Amino acid sequence: MTEGDRRISPSPKEGERKLGEPGPKTPDIGRPSAENELLKRMRRIDPDQAKKYRQRSGQ
Amino acid sequence: MRAILAGIETEYGLLIAGKGAESQVEEAQALVREATNEGLGLWDDRHESPRNDLRGFKLDRLAYDPVDAAFERRVSAPAAQIREDRILRNGARFYNDHGHPEYSTPECFSLRELALHDQAGERIVLSAAREHQRRTGIGVTVYKNNTDFHGASYGTHENYLVPRGLALEALTENVTPMLVLRSLLCGAGKVGAEAGQACDFQLSQRADFLVEPINTETLFRRPIFNTRDEPHADPARWMRLHVISGDANMNPRCTVRKMALVKLSVSLAESGWSPPWRLRDPVSAFHQISRGSLDLAIEGGNAISVQRALEDYFAAAEERLELEPELSGAIRECRDLLTRLGDHERIAGYVDWAAKRMLVQMHLDEGGTWQDPMLRSIDLEYSNLDPESGLYYGLVAAGMIEPWSTDADVELRRRRAPEPTRAFVRGLAVERFSANLVNACWRSLTFRLSDRTIEVELQPDRLYPAHLSEIDDVEDFVRALQEQA
Numbered sequence: 001m002t003e004g005d006r007r008i009s010p011s012p013k014e015g016e017r018k019l020g021e022p023g024p025k026t027p028d029i030g031r032p033s034a035e036n037e038l039l040k041r042m043r044r045i046d047p048d049q050a051k052k053y054r055q056r057s058g059q
Numbered sequence: 060m061r062a063i064l065a066g067i068e069t070e071y072g073l074l075i076a077g078k079g080a081e082s083q084v085e086e087a088q089a090l091v092r093e094a095t096n097e098g099l100g101l102w103d104d105r106h107e108s109p110r111n112d113l114r115g116f117k118l119d120r121l122a123y124d125p126v127d128a129a130f131e132r133r134v135s136a137p138a139a140q141i142r143e144d145r146i147l148r149n150g151a152r153f154y155n156d157h158g159h160p161e162y163s164t165p166e167c168f169s170l171r172e173l174a175l176h177d178q179a180g181e182r183i184v185l186s187a188a189r190e191h192q193r194r195t196g197i198g199v200t201v202y203k204n205n206t207d208f209h210g211a212s213y214g215t216h217e218n219y220l221v222p223r224g225l226a227l228e229a230l231t232e233n234v235t236p237m238l239v240l241r242s243l244l245c246g247a248g249k250v251g252a253e254a255g256q257a258c259d260f261q262l263s264q265r266a267d268f269l270v271e272p273i274n275t276e277t278l279f280r281r282p283i284f285n286t287r288d289e290p291h292a293d294p295a296r297w298m299r300l301h302v303i304s305g306d307a308n309m310n311p312r313c314t315v316r317k318m319a320l321v322k323l324s325v326s327l328a329e330s331g332w333s334p335p336w337r338l339r340d341p342v343s344a345f346h347q348i349s350r351g352s353l354d355l356a357i358e359g360g361n362a363i364s365v366q367r368a369l370e371d372y373f374a375a376a377e378e379r380l381e382l383e384p385e386l387s388g389a390i391r392e393c394r395d396l397l398t399r400l401g402d403h404e405r406i407a408g409y410v411d412w413a414a415k416r417m418l419v420q421m422h423l424d425e426g427g428t429w430q431d432p433m434l435r436s437i438d439l440e441y442s443n444l445d446p447e448s449g450l451y452y453g454l455v456a457a458g459m460i461e462p463w464s465t466d467a468d469v470e471l472r473r474r475r476a477p478e479p480t481r482a483f484v485r486g487l488a489v490e491r492f493s494a495n496l497v498n499a500c501w502r503s504l505t506f507r508l509s510d511r512t513i514e515v516e517l518q519p520d521r522l523y524p525a526h527l528s529e530i531d532d533v534e535d536f537v538r539a540l541q542e543q544a
Contacts, residue, residue, distance in 0.1 A: 034457035039421065041453040042437060050208050050435035054080045056158040057124040058070040058213025059277035059303065 060326045060380045064220040064480065064519050065318055066166045067177050069203060069307055070159035070213040071184050072442070076198035080211070081130060083158035084141060086191075090199070091143040091155045093190040097183055099489055102144030102152060103498035103505065111288040112275045113227050113298060122279040124211070127157070146499045148490045149475050150482030151176065153183060157278070159213050160184050160201070165482030166218075166501070166519065170318050170385050172478045174311040175464055179472035185444045203307045204442035205264040208435050210253050212268040214277065215307040217318055219300040219325055220292065220519050227286075230300065231273060233328040235284045236338055237320055237372065238304050239345045239355075242266065243365050243400070244393055245317035246349065247306035248412030250419060250438040258350045259429045260419065262412045264306045266349035272341045277303055283341050291501035292519040300325060304345070309442055309451035310411050311463045312392075319389030323376045326386075330379045334371055336363055366397050408460045411451075415441050418450055479525060481517035484540065487528055495533045506537055515540045 046052075075086050110118040144154040150165035162180035167173040184201055192199040206212050221230065246262035254267040261267075274282040285303045292299070302321060308314045327333075338344045339356040347355065354362045373390045376382060382390075392409070399405050407414040418437050427433060443449035446456075454460045475490070476482045481501075488496050488504050497505040497512060505514040515537060523543060530536045 034459060035421070038418075038450075038453050038457045038459070039425075041448065041450065042418065042422065042440075044448070045433070045436050045440050047431070047433040047436055050439045051432055053072070053074055053202075053207050053439060054209060055072055055207035055211045055213060056080045056083050056130055057127045057211045057278055058157045058159045058161075059216065 060382065060386075061222075061329065062168045062383070062520075063322050063325060064166050064168055065170070065173060065322070066164050066218045067173060067314070067318075068161055068163040068214070068216040068218070069177070069180060070156055070161045070215070071444075072202035072204055072207065072213065073158070073160060073188075074200040074202070078197075080158070080207075084130065084155065087155040087158045087160050088141055088143050089195075090160050090187050090191045091145065091153060093187040093194070094145055094147075094153055094183060097153065097187075098145045098147035098151075099493055099496065099499075100143070100145055101496060101498045102142075102146055102154070103500040103503070104139070104144070106289075106291065106500055106502055108289045109277075109287055110275065113286040113288040118275055122276050124279045126211070127278070130158070146485065146489055147183070148486050149176070149179065149472060150480075150484075150486035150489075151180065151183075152501075153180075153187075157213070160187065165476040165486065166220075166480050167476075167478050167482070168480060168522075169478055170315045170322075170389075172472075172476075173318065174314040175468055175472045176476070177314055178311060178464060178469045181444050182469060182473055188444070201444045202439060202442045203309060203444060204247065204439065205307050206249065206253065206268075208251070208253065208439070212265065212281075214265075214303050215305055217300075217302040217305055217321065218291075219302070219318075219321060221298050221300050221325060222329070223290075223294070223296055223298050225298075225329055229328045229331075229333065230325070231284050232333040232337075233324040234300065234302075234321060235272065235341050236334055236368065237324040238283050238302065239338060239341050239348060240365055240369050240372075241305075241317055241320045242345065242348045243353075244369075244396055244410060245306065245308065245313045245320070246410075246412040247308055247313075247442070248415035248438070250415075250434045252350075255346055256350065260416060261349040262351070263345070263349040265304055266345050269304055269342060269345055283345060293502070293516070297519060306411070307442065308411050309449075310409065310414065310460065312409050313411050315385070316389055316392065319386050320372075320393070323372060323380075323386055323389075326380050327372065327375055332375050332379055334368070336361075336368070336371075369393065369397065407454075411441075414451070414454055414460065418454075479523045479527075481519055481521065481523070484517055484523050484527060487536075491531070492533045492536060504540075506533060508534060508537065513537060516544055518543060 142154045152163040164176040188199040188201045242263040247264045249264045271282045273284040287301045290297045336357040344355045403413045407417045441450040446452040
């Protein structure tokens, strides 16, 4: 996904070369026992939190 | 090798319920003002020079993101008033930087000390946010990250004291490739892309915003190697390596590692070494590593693996430098991580991007897809400073990331700077002599004494004597500082 609304520079570069495999591989997760508490915390997250999150550019 | 003084500045993301970026400057200003009990509003900005360039010129103006330039026009108060600059009793600086609460740690020689101060900064910012929420009744959330996922970025900058005599070319030849390479071991991770080639997940938060190899800019057209010449010390003796390309790290192990790697490259530059290869296009290489590529094009038509390139640095450091334990430990840890890169879960306790990728996978395993907006919210919430809801802290609470420090370790750094650098002296001045302190900055303190006002230069390469903390009389304190000059 590419969803930035802003231009990052006056002339952003596009289409960089690919030399290796694309993207980190999906890990084979062995579920730790404490996962339930963590999943509960994740389920409390507003799915649209990042959509609503707008910031000014900083340095 | 020379001990290198260093510091970290973090611009925090700020979400006020029901409000957007248009009022962010005023909100950040109000949030910083809540930290009244943490220090004094006496920051001295006379020595700041953000338009000076290490290459020997001064810019007429810095570039602004056009979207944010519109926000700037809304603000009419004087810049110093908007910043709400505060100098804290631990020697740190806390202020409003372009709408972001920014915590600048006290300067440290020890990277462990520095990472502890970075954690203390999280608590100071969170306390101010909670106070702001209590006073206004409006929800406040603070994030330690570098993007809003809509194309706005804000920085986590590192600063390293470097002798002015070191040639800039030697510094750039060593440091620029390392800033590219270290993303693999220190990136904070990001769901999706905001510029360039689309991807589901990448290692660096900042990569999409880096578009030039070298320049003075920080707000727009950001470079990998920043040439701002603002030494915060005697400019005849020192320059400051101002690194703006790194990510905000939640895991302090990453904070230590990313700065150890830069210290290694600076020390190698001072030793006369430079890598036996040159990246053909550092900006493209930064983007490629972030998207998981492990082979980079070098000049001469060949490629080099990221692991091999890092090993060149490590071998040269071991051969040429008398390494401090923190740096030799960092090399050992990096080599170990490089052998385990294929197993994200095994390195999740050490590398932020791997921990974040593991959380993303948990959502995917529950039936989610890469198109879910939830994934970016998971990314964002990884960096939420609230220990009760943030996902990094959730991983720590679940025992999936080992605690790196104790509560007492961090609280101590919130109150003072134990390492006796110039930050220790600055903190003493705030704590003990506030009635006489006129103003303060990184390089000096100005006192009003009975018969005069005097500015005392602080020495950035010095460890100050512990007995300074036992002096009760301001005249004696100033005299003792002058004897150290």
